[in-house]
Amino acid sequence: MWAFVIRRLIYMIPTVFIISLVSFIIIELPPGDYMTTLMASMAAEGGEMGQEEIEALRRIYGLDQPVYVRYINWMRNIITRWDFGYSFEWRAPVWDVMGSRLAMTVVISLASLLFSWVIALPTGIYSAVRQYSVGDYIFTFFGFLGLATPNFLLALVVMFLAHRYLGLSVGGLFSEQYQMAPWSLGKVVDLMKHIWIPMIIVGTASSASLLRITRANLLDELRKPYVETARAKGLRMWRVVLKYPVRIALNPFISSIGFVLPQLVSGSVIVGVVLNLPTTGPLLLRALQSQDMYLAGSFTLLLATMTVIGVLISDILLAWIDPRIRYD
Amino acid sequence: MHHGQNKILQIKNLHVEFPLKEGTVRALQGVDLTFFSRETLGLVGESGCGKSMTARAMLGLVPEPGEVTQGEILLARKDQDPIDITKLHPDGEVIRNIRGADIAMIFQEPMTSLSPVHTIGNQIMEAIILHQKTSKERAAELAVEMLQAVGLPDASRQLSTYPFELSGGMRQRVMVAMALSCDPKLLIADEATTALDVTIQAQILNLLKDIQEERDMSIMVVTHNLGVVAAVTHRVAVMYLGRIVEEAPVEMIFEQPKHPYTQGLLASVPKVGSKVGGRQAGRLQTISGDVPDPLLQVSGCTFHLRCPRFMRGICDREVPPFIETSEDQQVRCYLYSEDVPEAEKAQTAGGEGPRG
Numbered sequence: 001m002w003a004f005v006i007r008r009l010i011y012m013i014p015t016v017f018i019i020s021l022v023s024f025i026i027i028e029l030p031p032g033d034y035m036t037t038l039m040a041s042m043a044a045e046g047g048e049m050g051q052e053e054i055e056a057l058r059r060i061y062g063l064d065q066p067v068y069v070r071y072i073n074w075m076r077n078i079i080t081r082w083d084f085g086y087s088f089e090w091r092a093p094v095w096d097v098m099g100s101r102l103a104m105t106v107v108i109s110l111a112s113l114l115f116s117w118v119i120a121l122p123t124g125i126y127s128a129v130r131q132y133s134v135g136d137y138i139f140t141f142f143g144f145l146g147l148a149t150p151n152f153l154l155a156l157v158v159m160f161l162a163h164r165y166l167g168l169s170v171g172g173l174f175s176e177q178y179q180m181a182p183w184s185l186g187k188v189v190d191l192m193k194h195i196w197i198p199m200i201i202v203g204t205a206s207s208a209s210l211l212r213i214t215r216a217n218l219l220d221e222l223r224k225p226y227v228e229t230a231r232a233k234g235l236r237m238w239r240v241v242l243k244y245p246v247r248i249a250l251n252p253f254i255s256s257i258g259f260v261l262p263q264l265v266s267g268s269v270i271v272g273v274v275l276n277l278p279t280t281g282p283l284l285l286r287a288l289q290s291q292d293m294y295l296a297g298s299f300t301l302l303l304a305t306m307t308v309i310g311v312l313i314s315d316i317l318l319a320w321i322d323p324r325i326r327y328d
Numbered sequence: 329m330h331h332g333q334n335k336i337l338q339i340k341n342l343h344v345e346f347p348l349k350e351g352t353v354r355a356l357q358g359v360d361l362t363f364f365s366r367e368t369l370g371l372v373g374e375s376g377c378g379k380s381m382t383a384r385a386m387l388g389l390v391p392e393p394g395e396v397t398q399g400e401i402l403l404a405r406k407d408q409d410p411i412d413i414t415k416l417h418p419d420g421e422v423i424r425n426i427r428g429a430d431i432a433m434i435f436q437e438p439m440t441s442l443s444p445v446h447t448i449g450n451q452i453m454e455a456i457i458l459h460q461k462t463s464k465e466r467a468a469e470l471a472v473e474m475l476q477a478v479g480l481p482d483a484s485r486q487l488s489t490y491p492f493e494l495s496g497g498m499r500q501r502v503m504v505a506m507a508l509s510c511d512p513k514l515l516i517a518d519e520a521t522t523a524l525d526v527t528i529q530a531q532i533l534n535l536l537k538d539i540q541e542e543r544d545m546s547i548m549v550v551t552h553n554l555g556v557v558a559a560v561t562h563r564v565a566v567m568y569l570g571r572i573v574e575e576a577p578v579e580m581i582f583e584q585p586k587h588p589y590t591q592g593l594l595a596s597v598p599k600v601g602s603k604v605g606g607r608q609a610g611r612l613q614t615i616s617g618d619v620p621d622p623l624l625q626v627s628g629c630t631f632h633l634r635c636p637r638f639m640r641g642i643c644d645r646e647v648p649p650f651i652e653t654s655e656d657q658q659v660r661c662y663l664y665s666e667d668v669p670e671a672e673k674a675q676t677a678g679g680e681g682p683r684g
């Protein structure tokens with residue numbers, strides 16, 4: 001088992017290196033640099049910048065150095081000082097701009113992951129064990145509905161319902177008085193009050209697909225001879241189902257850990273915009289639009305790295321519950 | 329007959345049906361079998377004739393939507409009246425206490441019949457803890473003893489191995505150990521050696537034979553391989569389309585088979601007991617025609633569509649009753665009925681049967 005973990009950790013190093021290169025290429029990709037953008041906007045406002053001033057700024061930002069030096073500097077600053085560079089648009093260090101949003105993204109991801117497990121596991125097991133029962137048909141119906149509804153539409157519907165019938169203030173993750181407040185118990189409670197809407201919206205589609213996958217996998221497993229062997233020993237049906245087939249049907253749940261982050265970032269940018277969430281999706285979109293390249297590149301780097309870590313965690317868990325994986 | 333042996337379980341007129349959209353599948357149409365202690369019964373017949381269904385019914389494990397529609401399975405109990413397994417709730421406490429403890433089963437596929445994600449030890453100890461209410465430590469000791477008894481090398485270390493780390497033969501030994509762990513009165517081996525190659529097959533069969541002699545146990549060996557039957561059984565029941573058509577001591581089955589189906593079965597084996605028969609033995613090349621569609625309701629003797637000695641107007645009317653041709657041999661065939669005129673029997677003898 002430990003050999004497996006260490007091997008997987010070593011595999012991670014080249015992956016993360018390639019991710020950092022790709023992220024840096026994103027930073028370098030647009031023609032010109034931020035100075036060109038800056039001069040253009042100054043010119044548009046009627047101002048002028050002296051050549052010396054421009055050169056000075058270039059030196060400060062390190063833009064006069066060759067590409068590979070800039071890459072090394074960027075990586076060195078990240079590793080040694082957790083400094084991801086400067087956001088030109090926000091006029092602040094990149095980490096200050098995105099740190100809290102990244103944390104919120106992770107929180108919402110985990111919440112919706114949890115939500116989809118809590119919904120999908122019991123309903124999937126029930127649907128498989130009581131195939132073609134009324135309950136199975138109901139879950140199947142809602143499963144397909146959940147898969148077919150676009151997230152942003154679901155977001156609008158849930159927001160409308162919550163506002164209209166529950167009188168809740170919707171949108172965002174915090175009430176106004178906590179928006180800027182430092183962390184406190186009240187703020188956590190406030191977060192809990194707000195998080196369930198994005199949690200449901202983001203988690204619905206994955207609940208639905210996990211439910212379908214669980215049902216299909218479990219139906220396959222229930223037909224396997226080892227189930228009959230276990231029953232022939234005298235075990236109670238439910239104990240057999242929970243001990244054997246469910247254990248194997250659990251694999252997709254664990255795999256879902258690895259995919260929840262990219263899903264949330266790529267799939268729910270629109271949801272983030274609609275719900276006005278302080279997550280990374282909307283910010284990344286803006287950074288790309290305004291060529292705020294260090295911000296965009298750092299986002300890519302961190303999200304991709306976190307995804308790699310997510311996949312690593314899910315692989316280790318898979319190996320832990322399924323001996324066939326760790327032995328190969 | 330069966331002097332000094334105890335009747336352990338008796339199946340009487342067992343019917344199992346599957347009501348499907350396409351029609352009703354009559355998997356078992358009146359099975360009668362009796363099991364005695366210290367005796368190995370062979371249940372033989374072509375694939376699909378209902379051997380496994382009979383075994384499942386004995387454990388109360390008829391799969392949905394199948395159901396027992398008639399008959400009973402009476403399990404003898406100490407100082408009590410026999411209990412009818414067909415009347416028990418399939419997940420109730422009574423039947424769960426019988427499974428594994430009174431009647432245990434070894435299945436065909438040693439790979440897929442064990443959970444791939446649990447250790448051997450876990451899977452054996454589970455049954456021990458459940459039925460003998462022992463501590464985990466004691467269960468582990470018993471499991472090691474069982475594994476040693478079935479000839480698994482390095483038994484104590486094997487507790488922590490997974491099924492995929494073992495060979496097919498070793499896995500089947502594990503299955504045998506698991507089935508024996510709670511000292512059942514009746515052991516069912518459903519095609520337990522079919523998936524194994526010939527040498528391993530012989531080892532497992534010898535193992536079953538040894539166990540038979542050591543313990544006061546009844547064994548049912550389910551197979552379509554007559555070589556296996558010759559090697560380990562005392563008595564043989566031949567099954568065709570959901571019914572037992574002939575039952576006799578093993579020597580009589582091989583030396584003087586009475587039922588035309590049994591005769592066909594034997595004719596299809598090159599030489600009884602020879603290794604050449606191998607896994608192909610029991611393929612019925614010499615019996616003409618195919619097993620009828622399971623949805624088809626065949627009147628009278630279900631074998632009449634393929635029987636070379638079919639008697640029109642007799643065999644296709646009523647199901648033939650069991651006829652005792654000698655003290656130990658019973659056969660369901662009108663050829664042995666005193667009510668059927670000898671002229672009828674002679675006419676068709678050796679002649680061509682109808683094509684179904």
Ligand SMILES: Nc1ncnc2c1ncn2[C@@H]1O[C@H](COP(=O)(O)OP(=O)(O)O)[C@@H](O)[C@H]1O
Nearest residue numbers: 346353355374375376377378379380381382622
């Ligand atoms: N799940 C099922 N649904 C419908 N029919 C079944 C099912 N399982 C078994 N049967 C029927 O029961 C008959 C006996 O099957 P089985 O006992 O497995 O045969 P054997 O073990 O002798 O090869 C088969 O012909 C099949 O048509």
Ligand code: SF4
Nearest residue numbers: 629632635643661662
């Ligand atoms: S009863 Fe008739 S059809 Fe059936 S086996 Fe005997 S002779 Fe053949």
Ligand SMILES: [Mg+2]
Nearest residue numbers: 379380381519
């Ligand atoms: Mg079978």
